[in-house]
Amino acid sequence: MDRPTDEQLDPCQQELGRRVVDARERAELDATVAQSLHTGPSAPPMTAAQTDPSDGMVAEAEPDTTPEEEPWWRDEGMPWHQQPTRSDYWCMAWIGVVAILGLATIPLKGWLLGLRPDMMMGFTGSRIGAGATGALVRVGESPHWWAWLLLGSLVSIKLDWVYWWAGKLWGRGMIEVWAGSSERAKKRYDRVEAWAGKLGWLGILVAYVPIPLPLMPVVFVLSGASGMKVRNFMIINFIAATLWNLGFVAAGWAVGDPIVGVLHEYGKIVNYVTVALLIVVLIPGLLRVGKKSPR
Numbered sequence: 001m002d003r004p005t006d007e008q009l010d011p012c013q014q015e016l017g018r019r020v021v022d023a024r025e026r027a028e029l030d031a032t033v034a035q036s037l038h039t040g041p042s043a044p045p046m047t048a049a050q051t052d053p054s055d056g057m058v059a060e061a062e063p064d065t066t067p068e069e070e071p072w073w074r075d076e077g078m079p080w081h082q083q084p085t086r087s088d089y090w091c092m093a094w095i096g097v098v099a100i101l102g103l104a105t106i107p108l109k110g111w112l113l114g115l116r117p118d119m120m121m122g123f124t125g126s127r128i129g130a131g132a133t134g135a136l137v138r139v140g141e142s143p144h145w146w147a148w149l150l151l152g153s154l155v156s157i158k159l160d161w162v163y164w165w166a167g168k169l170w171g172r173g174m175i176e177v178w179a180g181s182s183e184r185a186k187k188r189y190d191r192v193e194a195w196a197g198k199l200g201w202l203g204i205l206v207a208y209v210p211i212p213l214p215l216m217p218v219v220f221v222l223s224g225a226s227g228m229k230v231r232n233f234m235i236i237n238f239i240a241a242t243l244w245n246l247g248f249v250a251a252g253w254a255v256g257d258p259i260v261g262v263l264h265e266y267g268k269i270v271n272y273v274t275v276a277l278l279i280v281v282l283i284p285g286l287l288r289v290g291k292k293s294p295r
Contacts, residue, residue: 071083077177077180078173078177079092079166079170079173079174079176079177080169080170080173081170081173087169088169088170091162091165091166091169094159094162094165095162095163095166095174097159097162098159098162101159103281104281105124106277106280106281107274107277107278107281108123108124109124109126109128109129110270110273110274110277111270111271111273111274112124112129113126113128113129113132113263113266113270114263114266114267114269114270114273115267115270117129117132117133117135117136117142117263118133118136118142118144118145118148119148120132120133121133121148121149121152121245122147122148122149122151122152122155123151123152123155124152124155124156125152125153125155125156125157125241125245126152127210127244127245127248128248129152130149130152130245130246130248130249130252131248131249131251131252131255131259132252132259132263133145133148133149133249133252134248134249134250134251134252134253134254134255134259135252135253135255135256135257135258135259135260135263136252136260136263137249137252137253138252138253138255138256138257138260139256139257139260141260145249149242149245149246149249150242152241152245153238153241153242153245154238156241156245157234157237157238157241160220160233160234160237161230161233161234163217163220163221163224164220164221164223164224164228164230164233165224165230166221166224167220167221167222167223167224167225167226168224168225168227169224171225172193172221172222172225174217174221175189175193175218175221178214178217188213188214189214189218191213192213192214192215192218192219193218193222196215196218196219196222197222200226201223201228201232201236203215203219203222203223204219204220204223204233204236204237204240205236205239205240205243206219207219207220207240208240208241208244220233220237
């Protein structure tokens with residue numbers, strides 16, 4: 001039997017059919033909306049006006065509690081207290097140059113002491129060389145000692161401006177680096193710093209006193225930190241170096257022959273001493289390089 005058409009149905013049946021179709025379409029639409037809410041990616045983004053915080057549909061992002069890593073230049077082993085600039089890097093490099101030159105001249109001093117003590121004083125600014133030169137002056141073997149004395153004063157202060165610069169850039173930061181974490185070293189440096197602060201520029205004259213305290217570098221750093229001009233610092237430093245070397249020349253002259261006799265005996269073994277000093281200076285450095293190199 002054939003299905004009746006819409007025209008063959010009475011009006012009541014037609015209205016009932018339309019309601020059934022509308023209900024079916026609304027059910028399919030509700031099912032589609034519910035599925036999109038559960039799946040998420042296919043649903044369109046909701047606006048702020050459509051979002052209700054009370055319904056739990058949108059969760060707030062949790063704050064990141066991971067601690068930020070401190071920058072390397074704030075390490076306690078660094079002399080600066082702010083992000084370093086080009087001047088800071090250059091000053092630190094020059095401090096390294098001073099340390100390397102100090103080690104490199106040790107064998108040279110040992111060699112020149114047995115050959116020409118006056119040249120040792122002139123080329124390295126050595127006080128031992130100054131004392132030995134004074135003994136040679138006593139016996140008439142170093143007629144131009146005064147020229148070697150002035151040259152030695154210039155050589156001995158040639159890189160002292162680096163410590164002055166460190167004080168100007170970092171204050172007492174370099175002193176803190178030297179002291180490190182040792183309480184004993186900190187007390188020593190604090191004692192020297194307090195003493196040098198009381199003397200002012202006169203501390204440069206006293207910095208050459210041969211005592212087992214880090215007088216010289218601390219005084220030079222504090223000179224820069226106090227605002228002293230580098231020209232004034234170098235002039236006072238040159239005068240101090242000349243006076244002290246002159247004092248060692250006078251001491252050697254006062255002793256005279258005994259020192260000359262020791263120098264003559266030392267001259268016989270100076271080459272062996274020089275080789276030994278080279279080994280002492282080079283071997284530790286080579287061992288450190290060997291440990292750092294990859295295996």
